[in-house]
Amino acid sequence: MRVYIIVAAVFWCGYVDSRKVRGISSSYKRFYRERKSFLCIDGSRMIPFEQVNDDYCDCEDGSDEPGTSACPRGRFYCTNLGFRPHYIPSSRVNDGICDCCDASDEYNSHARCQNTCWNLGQRERAYVEGQMRTLDEGLRLKQQLIEEGVLLWREKQAQLRELQQVAEDLQVKLEEHRRKKHEADRLKEQTLKALEAGDGGLIRHQNSSVASIFHLLDSNKDGSLTVDEIKAKVVLVHDEQRVLSEDEALALLDRGHRMDLSKFQSTLWDVLTRGDTVKIKDTQGAPGSLSSEDPHLKAADRAAEWEATNLKKVEEAYETVNMEISDLQKKLAIDYGTDWEFLFLNGQCYKLKVYEYTYTLCPFNQVTQKSTAGVEVSLGMWGMWTGKPKNHYSQMVYENGEPCWQGGSRSTTVTLTCGTETALRSVKEPSKCQYIMDFQTPVACQPVLKQQGIHSEL
Structure with missing residues (x-):
């Protein structure tokens, strides 16, 4: 009991x-x-x-x-x-x-x-162990990307210094070519003035130039100028479209119906050289109609054109180099992480198709959405890092995209997660014209995650 x-x-x-x-x-x-x-x-x-x-x-x-x-x-x-x-x-x-x-x-x-x-515990332990392996591999890849980022940063800095040196050299060349062009233009102007004034006999005593103009006017090459030939080749300076009258042509021929070379040199040549009343058709005006045949003016023209061409080339090169410098400075001004580990993303783009849209993320540049119809819409331009203080580089914001039909502009928040490859994983639109993306990359892996380990209760 x-x-x-x-x-x-x-x-x-x-x-x-x-x-x-x-x-x-x-x-x-x-x-x-x-x-x-x-x-x-x-x-x-x-x-x-x-x-x-x-x-x-x-x-x-x-x-x-x-x-x-x-x-x-x-x-x-x-x-x-x-x-x-x-x-x-x-x-x-x-x-x-x-x-x-x-x-x-x-x-x-x-x-x-x-x-x-x-x-359940086995499955979760396997999952956690897989995550830890991913983290270990991600951290290994991140270290490689950090080393590459440091080298790339140094290369960009060296490239910037080289471009700045090139710009300085081009600046010196630019001033030199401007000076040479100014001298060539001044020489051409002096030559023109000398031709207009007949200074030094540059035209009046250049028989070869007189003969060439005479032969230009002598269409039938019979050694004499006629009324018809004058009407065909000579026009009024202030009314180029009007054909000279018979009387006007006779006046230029000194009232004679024919004019030989010697008489041309002593009469009509002076009128054409002066250039205040008539000129040879299809020229830039007296004394250009004559001076264009002058070797001194031709040389001055060639020199001025040569210097103008060289100056333009140097100006274009200088402008191109300065644009490259500005672009490189903008890139180097971006925050690529404490060890420049995110620098490799600059210039890269990552795509993901979700239903009828293809989304493209170009880090530090922009985010776009393209429909199957080919219409592309900006979902935001690079703004800033917006991660929490403990992990500042865990989130990006792209803002000021194309306007939404309800007002305001489109924007995208990109969350960076740890992974062994760099890829755009998901895109969602939780609210109208506000997008969120999951972007996986080894450089998002954080050593602090390893301290969490597997839950003690497992």
């Missing part, structure tokens, strides 16, 4: 103890040590200890019923040995649905729950 009493006592004590501690995490067990009374954890009320887990809610915070569904604000702790422990609302206890993988929430129901914590 005594044996039965002892067994019953042990059974009852075990039942009471399990009833009291059910649904309690190890950190809260100190509140549930068996005493004569129980103080609600919020301190609002003292109740007899036997009222703990009696399926009646006595405490406002529900702390007296951790293992039952009596209290609306209560929580039940799933130990889930082998997997992640967690809390569920106490209303789910013994409701016939298995919420805890260790089946501890359905201790007094008709549900036949299997303990799946070990299998």
Whole structure:
């Protein structure tokens, strides 16, 4: 008889103890040590200890019923040995649905729950281990990209210095060519003035030039100029479209119907050289009609044209180099990370097709959306880094894209995540004309993640 009493006592004590501690995490067990009374954890009320887990809610915070569904604000702790422990609302206890993988929430129901914590834990451990391997590989690749970024940064700085030196050299050449062009233009102007004034006999005493103009006017090459030939080749300076009259042509021929070379040199040549009344058709005007045949003016023209061409070439080269300098300075002014690890992204573009749209992310430049119809829309231009202080380089913002039909401009937030390759992973539009992107790259991997490790409960 005594044996039965002892067994019953042990059974009852075990039942009471399990009833009291059910649904309690190890950190809260100190509140549930068996005493004569129980103080609600919020301190609002003292109740007899036997009222703990009696399926009646006595405490406002529900702390007296951790293992039952009596209290609306209560929580039940799933130990889930082998997997992640967690809390569920106490209303789910013994409701016939298995919420805890260790089946501890359905201790007094008709549900036949299997303990799946070990299998879940295995899967999660495999996932975490895979993440850790990805992180290790990502950190290894990141170190390579950091080293490449430092070298690339130095190359860009050296390139900038070289371009600046080239610009300085071109500046010196530019001043020299401007000076030479000015001298060539001045020499041409002096030659023209000398021709106009007949200074030094540059035209009046250049028989070869006189002869060439005479032969130009002598269309039939018979050694004499006629009225018809004068009307065909000579025009008024101030009315080039009008053909000379018979009388005007005779006047230029000194009232004769024919004029030989010697008479041309002593009469009509002077009129053409003066250039104030008539000139040879299709020329730039007197004395150009004659001076264009002059070797001195031709040489001055060639020199002026040569210097103008050279000056233009140097000006274009100088402008091109300065544009390259400006572009390179803008690129180098961007924040590429503490070790320039993001520098390799500059000049790269990454695409992702989502339904009928193709999205393109060009880091530090822009984000675009292109439809199957070929219509391309800007979703924002590079703005800034907007990550939290602990991980400043975890988020980018691209703003001032094309206007949205509701007003305002499109913008895109790009979140950088750790991965072993650099690729655009997802694009969403949670609100109208506001886009979010997931961009995976090794340079987003952070060593601090390794400190988190695998959850201690696993």
